[in-house]
Amino acid sequence: MLKDMIKKVSGLFICMIIVFSMTSIYTLAESNDDNRITILTYNIAGLPALLSSADPEKNTKRIGELINNFDIVAVQEDFAYHDDLLSKSQFPYVTDHPGNVPFGSGLNVLSNYPIKESINIPWDMTHGNITCPPPGYHGADEMTPKGFSYQRIELEPGVIVDLYNLHADAGGDEGSREARHDNFIQLAEYINNHSSGNAIILLGDTNAFYTRECDNLYENLTTECGLTDPWIEFVRNGEVPEFRDYHDTMEDLNEDLSGPNYETIDKIMYRSSDIVTFDFVDYKIEEEMFIDENGDRLSDHYATSITIDYSLSDNIKLSSTFGGTAGDPFNFIEYMPAKPSKVSIRTGDRVDSVEIQYGDISAQAGGNGGDYDEIILDEDEYIVKVKICKDKRWYWKQKQIYYIKIETNKGKVLSGGTKSDEEMTIEAPEGWQIAGFYGKANAEICQLGGIFIPQ
Incomplete structure (x- = not known):
């Protein structure tokens, strides 16, 4: 993560909350596998090795191999080791790499379905660079053009889904909180202008929790765009977490991670349309898949996956x-x-x-x-x-x-x-x-x- 980069560049270390995710799974009924889609979002910590929070020189090829288990994969922080990622992945459709630090967004999509269009949009508001005190706390988001990408995925001829891959502003200082809040408003406005009437899959590193009032993620993005977050709708039976103190998140690793009391910042949401209806099948935080031979994580994030079935209208x-x-x-x-x-x-x-x-x-x-x-x-x-x-x-x-x-x-x-x-x-x-x-x-x-x- 960029905040870790600043810690290494500046040599200054401060106390930070580290996001950990463990395996969490929730499953509904079986359905037709022909119309089943497996979707993954993963922040792969692909900054140059000196700056990364993980070991991308060693781990990226392994990540590229493992993501082949899914149909649509959105990655964040895909900067310096994109070729390693592709060397082991087998997807027929991949977005053009936007580039390494400091020029690229780190956002890419790999898909078994045709990608008909791809656009990268930077955030209007970001906060933090190496001159901003305290180093490491603000996320250094001005050092890369973070934002979101928009792809049109063709599930079958004439069946288009709009896909949004995002990486929101990191950090807990006031400037970062304001920027992240603005990120969600900007994204929602874009979705409402460009995806009216369309089916949507939205996923990525939100750097946000529903428990944080400053993010106001549920109102600013989820409900504003008519999205379904399966963790809320099916794991928590529709109960939205209440606001808490900023640092009091639902990440207690002592909780039963298969239950409703663990929230990750790496989220996947979706929306049906008059043409395409999505039905929830499975939600999982991939604790056990993305590890090395020693059982260590391949990134400083866990990957989040969902499985959905889609069906088509009989009338349109x-x-x-x-x-x-x-x-x-x-x-x-x-x-x-x-x-x-x-x-x-x-x-x-x-x-x-x-x-x-x-x-x-x-x-x-x-x-x-x-x-x-x-x-x-x-x-x-x-x-x-x-x-x-x-x-x-x-x-x-x-x-x-x-x-x-x-x-x-x-x-x-x-x-x-x-x-x-x-x-x-x-x-x-x-x-x-x-x-x-x-x-x-x-x-x-x-x-x-x-x-x-x-x-």
């Missing part, structure tokens, strides 16, 4: 998306299962906007540029196919949607923009229709996918 489905990663997310799913009565587009050289009328309500994405065109749908008419092309204006720009062609079951066609060699066709499965869109947009459409409902 999604296509894959196509395009670039720029723009702000939009989603017409809140209008489902309403039937479209009109569809319109604005196009010029590119696709400026798409809009669908649902009775008296209109859903629109994009800007007001380009030429307007529309088709009115008959009572028994619906969209069956949408062809889209993507391109970019300059080589350093993100790709976006350049062309769109919308076809109905009665042969009506609405099209505009500029065709390119990169194209995708969204076609409704038999018995279904395209009733809406989702994707990303700014003044133009950057990314587009289709929403299906039964005919």
